Amino acid sequence: MYLSIKEAARLLNVSENEVRGYISSGKLSVERKGRQILISESQLKAIIDAEKGLENEVSKTSLDRPSASSYKEAFDLVLSRLAALEGQLIEKWQMFTENQRLHQLIRDQDQELAEKKLNIEKLRRDLVYQKRLCEKEIEDHHLALQEKWALMEKEASEAMARERERLEQRFIEERSVWSEKLVQEQERFTQKLTAMRDQEGFWSRLMKMITWS
Numbered sequence: 001m002y003l004s005i006k007e008a009a010r011l012l013n014v015s016e017n018e019v020r021g022y023i024s025s026g027k028l029s030v031e032r033k034g035r036q037i038l039i040s041e042s043q044l045k046a047i048i049d050a051e052k053g054l055e056n057e058v059s060k061t062s063l064d065r066p067s068a069s070s071y072k073e074a075f076d077l078v079l080s081r082l083a084a085l086e087g088q089l090i091e092k093w094q095m096f097t098e099n100q101r102l103h104q105l106i107r108d109q110d111q112e113l114a115e116k117k118l119n120i121e122k123l124r125r126d127l128v129y130q131k132r133l134c135e136k137e138i139e140d141h142h143l144a145l146q147e148k149w150a151l152m153e154k155e156a157s158e159a160m161a162r163e164r165e166r167l168e169q170r171f172i173e174e175r176s177v178w179s180e181k182l183v184q185e186q187e188r189f190t191q192k193l194t195a196m197r198d199q200e201g202f203w204s205r206l207m208k209m210i211t212w213s
Helices: 005-012 016-025 041-063 068-212
Strands: 030-033 036-040
Touching: 005 016, 005 036, 005 041, 016 036, 016 068, 036 041
Parallel strands: none
Antiparallel strands: 030 036
């Protein structure tokens, strides 16, 4: 049967802190079920029996006449208990130093974890900043391309207008030149036609003269 710390303290007629001291010193071994600490009833009965035996021994030695052997037995008992206490102190010290080492290890790990979290947060902020820079650069590049495209369209329109104007001017000049050539050809054709008509009149008159004679 297993008892809780409260029940064990009631059975031993001591405080719960003393029971915890027994557990820490190794005088009592426990079993754990989750957060619950359980102590076997047989261990508690053994402690009670040991205390009763010690009380009987003390009372017997106090009633009897003390002898050298009783003094030696008492001294040996004290020495054995001191040795047990020394062993418990050594064990406690070892547990304390191990506990301190574990606490230091936990603190170091917590500090390392905090530094890693800070580095991760810094990297996240850097990524956000780089992302914004890239977005701003892409936006600026897009605006620059739009401005360059608008300028190229404007220059192309102006170049086409100039080329159209040049072609129109050349067309006007060519038409003027061909008009002049056409006028000259018309004049030349008129003169030739007139000469032919004059020549035809000469032959007509000659035929009339021959015929009349």
